Amino acid sequence: MTENNHVAVFDFGSQYTQLIVRRVRELGFFAKLYEPEDIVNIGQPGAIILSGGPKSTSDVDAPDIDFEKLKSYGVPVLGVCYGMQLLNIKFGGAVKSSNRREYGPAALKPSSNDGLYEGISHESQVWMSHSDTVSDLPADAQVLAANKEGTPVSLQWGDRFFGIQFHPEVTHSHEGLRILHNFLLQANELAEFRIEDFKREMLDGIREKVGDKQVVCGVSGGVDSTVLAVLLKEAGVNVRAIFVDHGLMRLDEGDEVRNNFHRMGVEIETVDCADLFLGKLAGVADPEEKRKIIGGLFIDVFWDTVGNAELLAQGTLYPDVIESASNAKSKASKIKTHHNRVDRILELQAQGKVLEPLAELFKDEVRELGTSLGIPADILNRHPFPGPGLAVRCPGDITEKKLRIIRECDHIFITRLKDHGWYDKVWQAYAGLIPVKTVGVKGDERSYEWAISLRAVISEDAMTADWVELPPALLRETSNRILNEVDGINRVLYDISTKPPASIEWE
């Protein structure tokens, strides 16, 4: 994708940096994320944003940026939080360290109603997350906005350097998107972000790279691999799509996946290996152990089926690329190894045999691409489903009986959500087993059976999540049906935990 006049976002380590890129794209402009040391290698940007970060500018290892180079691009620059403090120092001002952290909503009072604050309320809620604050301001700095106490929280230096202490990219900053847009309007020219242009470039890129070779891709039924497979088909290349059924799928899921691909005119091969997976998992109760077994077997089965792939296509998305890069950099904080970065794939990558056409897109953009490829909405709006499947919803050892119970309860819950018009309002929902027996009464007889937990959450990016206040009538109907129809369950619970501290899935 051309980089002329794009928005270059520099990452100083804030947990919100990816969101800045997403928001700029939502506003219709092309944005990319860079490490500060990449500043010499970004083509000609149209505007630059410096993100927030966890460090203090006074730390010995505080991240820095080549200021002369930054100025040399001659384009508007916005410093967010740490980015603003860094700019203030570069312009000759100072930053005061503090141990007191300001975290949460705050009132912003713009001093005028133009430029960055055009159309913004005279008191606007913004989201703060910082300890240090700018103290001495350089002579030519202008205060654009202050907080309720009168402390400067937005500055301008010269005519094209801006700073904001708050985070415009999070939704808790009610007019944050508008402020970001106002900043982008300061640029002379910006590259637009249009999914149709992306699609054209992706299709050309795929045809050029693939030629008449055969491409193999794994399809899970999830959004990313589905869009990828349809994109490859649209490019007219020779593609082999493989679905591995590990026996940990939901009720009739294999049929549903095959049927969905059939509807889209894409042929898929199923590898049925439920016995292999369930055999190796028998008696294993430790969550990490279970994940390792599933991950390892999955790769083995997939590679055995693939044979000597000429080209392997993966539905790697932009957040995976960013996370892998930052994992590689900060070796200490490796969160997880993506299974699209295992050794065999890295080998193929070194030989130029890996195709990752979606690697510049975020999830919602992949959905938009899917729509433009004609993929039906019900497929694109499927809730995320974890790679290890029902294993992560089945604490303790996995048995056929437990899987049957989870499948039946999950099916009842999901169909109730659909019937009541709630499925599309929820990010993810499922039934998970609580393998603890409690006493109940069924048909005048004592029962001593397990409990099932229902979970429904909303989330923007799966990093945080909140439970959904489902209507009592829906919950009651689901509970009644489960208790009447599912053998082995005498208690239904609704999970009201947020993430953090809980996770979305159980294991």
Ligand SMILES: Nc1ncnc2c1ncn2[C@@H]1O[C@H](COP(=O)(O)OP(=O)(O)OP(=O)(O)O)[C@@H](O)[C@H]1O
């Ligand atoms: N059961 C499966 N059969 C074949 N390939 C799979 C299967 N599960 C996962 N994959 C492959 O591994 C990739 C990563 O799987 P993961 O579970 O992390 O899902 P994902 O990245 O959210 O993608 P998707 O939305 O396509 O499921 C998928 O995009 C797909 O190519």
